[in-house]
Structures are given as structure tokens and as C-alpha cells.
Amino acid sequence: MSGVLRIRSRLSACAALLAALVLTSCSPGTPLPNPLDPSESTDPPSATPSAGPTDHPDRPAPAVPDVEPEGFVDPPPGTGMARYHDQDVTWLPCGAALCADVSAPLDHDEPDGQALTLRMLKVPATAEPRLGTVFVNPGGPGYPGTSLAAGFDRTGLEQYDVVGWDPRGVGASTPVTCFQGEDLDAFTAMDTSPDDSAEEQALIVANRSFGQSCLERSGPLLEHISSVQTVHDLDLLRVLVGDERLSYVGYSYGTYLGALYAELYPDRVGRLVLDGAVDLSRTSETIQAQGFDRSLTAFAEWCVAQRCSLGESPTAVVEQVTRVFDQTDVQPMPTRSDRQLTQSLAVTGVISRLYSEARWPGLLQVLELAREGDGSGLLFYADEFNERGADGRYGQSAFAFPATSCVDTADGGIEDALQDWERAQEVAPVFGRYGGPALTCPVWPVEPDVWQEPIRGAGAPPVLVVGTTGDSATPYEYAVAMAEQLESAQLLTLEGEGHGAFRQGTPCIDGAVVRYLVTGELPPPGTRCRE
Template sequence: MVAALTAVVLSATACTGADRPESALDWAGCGDGFECAELSVPLDHDSPGGERIKISVIRLPASGDRIGSILVNPGGPGGSGVEYARSARSVLSEAVRARFDVVGFDPRGVGGSSPVRCLSSSDLDAYLALDTSPDSPAEVTALEEGSRRFAAGCQARSGKLLPHVGTADAARDMDLLRAALGDEGLTYLGKSYGTQLGAVYADLFPGRVRALVLDGAVDPSLSPLELNATQAHGFEVALDAFLENCFTAGDCPFDGPVKSAREEIAGLLRKVDQETLANQNGDGRQIGEAWTTLGLITPLYDRQSWPALRRALNEALEGDGTTLLRMADLLIDRREGGTYSNQTEANMAVNCVDGRFPRDSSAFAAAARDAAGDAPLFGPSVMWSSLPCAYWPVGGESRGKVDAPGAAPIMVVGTERDPATPYAWSEALADQLSSGVLVGFDGDGHTAYLTGSSCVDRLVDDYLINLAVPKDGTYCPKIG
């Protein structure tokens, strides 16, 4: 698999001349000190002379003595790099922003870059409401039918794009963007799925790496269902950390211990599987088990959201799911008025072509049963959530390990109790990369940089600006 991809990239690079700008970037002001442009790239990198698509790009010029550009990606897949860069003043330290133009881009299929579309907003509401921990044949059938509709909708509305939205394609776009920006080597901050994009870039273009920070890493060596199972366990670990903290708060709905509180949450999920929670949002959605589970998962991403989760659980145990639903909407980017960004659709499209999924639902059922042993609250839902990939119109391929031989040192940052990208994934990625350097953080929440650890922030900034490589295995202590 790696050899085949390397051969494709070498062929495409020879044809496109990725060491020079593929097309000029015509920058224009787009508010608040930012400039916007579009980059023209091939739809199919194997046919660089064929149809082209536009990649949406934004930058905030450096405020001081400029070194070059730093590209940023928030993860997903499906997260908008343009919107992420709009938050540059909270995404990167002042010291980094002084020395680099902050550049964000929407990866192909996302946001403003030829977005994948599959379903109407009302159809997405219906799909996301499907019970992803089915415990009856009828619920399994409903989930299968909904997943088929999702896949068929993507083929009908975005079929031409679907074969070309994988991470390797986005990495090649990123190299064309690097060249168009005039940077000899890539400087990059990728979080969550953005670490996979950065690692694949390094594997394809090891000689063009200047400095990559991969924060909250994904382990590319795992199969899709292995990734799902490990992530589900990560959510359980994060929930336990939340509960331990919750018992110290006056508004905690549980008295402890953790085992007892988990049983109460499991009871809540069983209850809402039969009787929906009240919804005061006025949008008519029925808050069943699927919406409740999404609402529980969302605040685990950020320790600062734990008070909101306590409030939401107090309300839910009294029969009101409004706050849980609002938090679920944040995770899936459902906006006021009931419209969605294309984050959910792009996420599915990229994941389905980036991995080799089973092509029948029975394998998902077996994986869900296995996951329930290690992750009883979240395992089945996380496993079944990928079911549309069983019916995807385009086959997927797992990349496997990445090693990026010859690349400059690459900094991998892992958070001990990260719910979405477990710490073991950061350890694995740093070990796979020939020049990987691991920095650990004894923390909670998703990703580490600029989340409160001065130790992490100092190491990242010094690496990005001065190319000061931390000692492999450096571990930053817990914050207060």
C-alpha cells in the first residue's frame, strides 16, 4: 500500500512541478486583517492536466520579523481550516504569529473547497437521530436503511468528487499550497485528524518538512474499526475523569463512586431509548439515545465545558434534554435555523476512502458487541457510526504505518486523558515516524497546545520558531 502511494506521488510530482507555484494566489482583503485567495489544484492528481477544483485559502500576515508561513488544520476530517485560521489569535501564540503568516485552507471536499454534499438538513436530522446502539432487529434495519440513504445521497450529489477526497489528495494540495506561498519547507500545526494529514504529508514529501506539530495524534497503522474501538475507550476514560472531578462540585448530580455514577448514566441512556427527553429548542427534534450520546460526548472534548455537562446531566435526569441537544449541535456544526455546515458529510466521505471498511453490517454488529465490553457507554455508538462506509460507492484503502524517512524532526504532542485521540495514538505515531519526537501532557480534554499548559506552549513555540527539538519523551505536568 505505501509503495503504491509513493509511486503515484512521484508521478504526480514529476508532472506538476510541486517545487514551484502551481498557480498564483491572488490575495484580497477579507476583514479583520485577513486576506483570502483560491488555489487551483487538479481534481485527480494522477491527471494533473485534467479538471481542476479550487481550494479556499486565508492568511493573517505576520506581525513581526517574518520567517515564512505556518499552515494550520483543526481536524475532523471535515473541519474548516479557513474558519480555524480566523481564530488565529487564540490558535497560535503571539510569538508565533509575529514570525509567521498564519495560513488556513479548507481541504478538498470541505467548506469552501468543492464541498461534499449528501443530504438535506432535514434528512441529516433524521440520520443523526438514528439509534447507533441498536438493540432490536427493527433498529438495525433502520440504521442500515439510513446508512444506505446517506451513501446514495453522497453519490448522487457529489459522486465525481468522492474518489478524490482522501488524506493523500489533501496532502498533495497542501504541498502545492506550500509552493504557491513560496516556502521551501512546510511549517504546520495540525490537531486531531490534522495530525494524520501532517503525517501523510511528511511521508509523501519528507524532504519538504521544516517543522510539523502534530497535536492529539491519530495512529494511521490501525484499521478503521480498531480506531473506532480505541476512540470509544478514550471517551470512557475521559468520562471517568469528568466524574471524579464532578464529585467535588456542589452541583454534581451524582454522589459517587464512579461505578455508581456510570450506572446512572447507563440507566439514562436506556430510558431515552424508550422515552425521549423534552426539547425546549422549538425545533421539534426528538431527543432519543443518539442525540443524548452526542450531547454527552461533546463537553468531554474540553475541561472548561465540564460545568455545562454537570448542568446538562442534572436537567436530563429530570427529563429535559435541551442542553444536551445544544451541545450535540456544537459537535456536528448544526447552525441556528437548522442548517448544517458540510462537516458531517465531509467527515464520512474522507473516512470512508481513507480506510478499508467491512462491506456488510454484520461485521459492524460484531465489532459493536466487542467494543461494549471495553467501552459499555460509548462503544456501540462509535462503532455503528461508520456504517455508511459499508455501502460507500467508492472503495477505501488503509494507508498503514507512516515513517517519513529523512524528514526533519517532527513533534508529536499527546494528552494523557484525551477523549477523541487517546494518548496511545500519539505514542504510536511518534514511534512510527523516523524523526518523531513525543511530548506528553498530563491533562484532560482534546489536544494540548494553548489549553493551559505553559510547558507545552513553550516547547511548541520554541520548536516552531527556532527549530529547537525537545527531548523525545518529554512529559509536561498536570496544571492546577
């Protein structure tokens, strides 16, 4: 979504909170040292307001190939949505948890058409009385909720089943696929902040090629992975686990799913926690790059306080970082492997360390290496962020993120994206500039499917919005605005650094969120917690 997670031409313009909650427990490569109520209506809300074909002037309109993505299945017996609500759910052992595959319509407006598969993972409740299910989503878009649920800290929530699902197009839920390996290496490494018309044109061609590769491999799935469809899936899953109302914890882009659920299904809302809120209105004057610029400044201030070697003032430290970006633009930096560090990979490597204060020591270490002409550390972090494995293959979110973002984005075309980039550089001199223009979606090969009406959640029970003042990926202004826009929302603030607050080590935040989920009690208005 352009106003939520601004996708640039490189795949990982931004990552979800999953990077902090899940990926830190992974080890891709060798690290550097220290581095339902049946009485309710069975049909989803009808007539989704959509962007329509009047915008996005540069999107090609190729024929959708007749391919059958992995996970396409026949619909369950019956007709209409009842056929999906009545399907059997078989939970099978899945590590220390339970997993189940269920069917959902490819298009919720046509429940008697093609079906796809959704994967759920459940960690069962261990205390009585049972409170039902709390669904969890890590954001992205394009990141698997099953991974989040498997490692979710359930302290205080033992009366809940914790369920995560891989949204459509993601992970084990009928995944989007695109070109891989060396082709994707070349795409992620290319110059994303063009200095002239030739580089600009190369970027446009590369993005068109990437999108076409996704269409050729994913076919009709690519047209049906919008957030609106995912929210309808979420309500179906609520029915299938037997809950009358939805309880939910969503991070980052997951806050958009939760807010949209409150808009589409206000009478089915239970307790919603929306942490690391996105730009719900899509009209905020604050852009994501400003959040990363602020976090880079905070890192620089910390670095100076540590008497680090990068500079004696925050300005000097930031200049050292941009010097690396400029050097790799002129000449890619050698690494300890047969690959080189390009400017786009250097930018990605730095961004990956700005999601939490705990990552700053690692950023300092790899910047010191880069200053000496060794790009290995930044390349490692860029690969980790891009989910590139040691075998050269990328994680599936590399495809699901742009695919979902672009079907959720009503763009104004290439020229509009270039103008946006110019404006971004004025308000975010570092990442507004080096992030480059957002050219993936303007040339994406399918039309967008965007909910255009204001999202207010009228009639929904109280919703808890959580925002962090130093959030890099979703600036705090977004949380303030979301809490104001949702009619029943209340804001809980963490004064500190990092993307997302719940389960990040602040007892004040954790206690307030758990209390709300268990009892429904909101924290006092204006509550501010400190790290």
C-alpha cells in the first residue's frame, strides 16, 4: 500500500514487525561476529468500493495466463459462502502446535467459483475459562502469520488459543511466485535512485519484467490478493474456529487489516489491538522515509554518546552513512563473497538495522567495516532483510510483499511516482533520496482493488491503537491519526524507539494490552509508557 509501506523498485522497501519478532531467531547463512455464529449472515459485505480503471495510467494490461498456482483447489460441497462455513477443519500436529488447511473462495464476490487454500497454525489455550481465539498478524504485507503465532509470547493470554494464518498469496496459503535466484539478485542489486534518464528507464523496464514474471507464474491469483479479500478470509476463519466475535493483534500493515475488518464487520468485532499503526487515511503529510530519517538521527545520537568511531557529532555520523551510499553508487563495494555491495543493498542493510534500538550495535559494526571498504556486513544484513538464503533463493515474502502492495495501491503512474520522489527528498533528505521512486506498482500487470471509503469502524466496540514515538517504519503520527479516525479507538503510546511496542520488553505496554484482551478494559485515556 503506498501510504502504508512505500514500496520502491527494490523488493524490500520495508519489512514488517516480523523482522523483529521472527527473523531474529533465524540464521540465514553464517553471521558476522556479534552481529461463529451460524445465525449471522453468511455472506460478506457486498460491493467493494474499488479504485477502478480510471487511474494507474502506466499499468500494462496483459492477458492473465491460464496457470494454476499451488493451492488452487475445488470448492467444498454446497453453494454460496455456506459451503465454506460448513467445511470440516482438521487440526494436525505441526511442531509444538497444530496446523490446518482450509478453503476460501478466490473471489469472495463469487463463492461458487475457484477456491484457494489458507494455512492456519494454532497454539491451544492452557488455562480456564477459555476466552476463545486471538488471531495474530505480523504485517508486511506478505509475511506469514503462522510463524508469528508459533513464537508468540502468550504470557497472560493462556486462556486464548493463539492462531496465526498465512494470508492469501503468502507462505503456505496459495503463494505468489515470481522469478528467483540470479534474476532476483540482479533486481535487488540494481540502482534504485536513478541519476539520469537512462538509469530511470532501466528501473522501469526491470520493474515491468519483475511484475510480468509474477503474472506468468501466479496467473489469476495475482488479481485476488487485496486486503479486502484477506479481511473476508479473516472473517471466514473466525467462523471456522467457532468464535462469535474476532479478537486480534495486528502489527504494522496488520493494523490496516484490523481497521478494515472493523469497517466491514463492526458487529463481529471483539477486541482489536492495532500496534504500529499505518496511514489509514492515505493522506498523511508524514511519509515513511521521515520515520527512517528520524531513526537514523537517533542512531547517530546514540553513536556519539558511545564515543563511536563514525564521528563526533550526529551530523558527522549521518554523513558517514550517506558517504557509503554515494561510494557504492559510483563503484560497488567488494565483500568476502563473490557478490558486491551496491547502493540499493547498502541502503537496505542500513534500513534493516533501524527497526529497533537493539540493532544499533550491529549497524555500527558493519558501518565501520564499510568505511574500511568491506561491504560484507551490510550485504549480510541486506540478504537477511530480503530473506535471501545461502543457496541464493529468496523467501516467498519477496513476492507476496510487492504483489499485495500493488493490488492495494491506486497509483497515478510513472510521472506521479517521480514527482512523489522529488517531494520525498525535501522532507526526508536521506531515505527520501536514496530510497528512490516507487516504480513497482505503476507498472504492475494487474489492476488495483482498493477500498476507497473512509475507514471509521462505526458501531464497533472499543479498539486499542498502539503507537511508538520513535517508530521508523510507521511514524507515530499514523497511530495518532488512526486513533482519531476510528470512532471507537483509543491510543496507547510508547515513548521510545522501534517498530511496534507489544511484547518488546515494556511492562507498561504489555500489561495494558493483556488487560484489554482478557477483560476488555482499556488503559486510561492519554496513557504514555516509557521504555
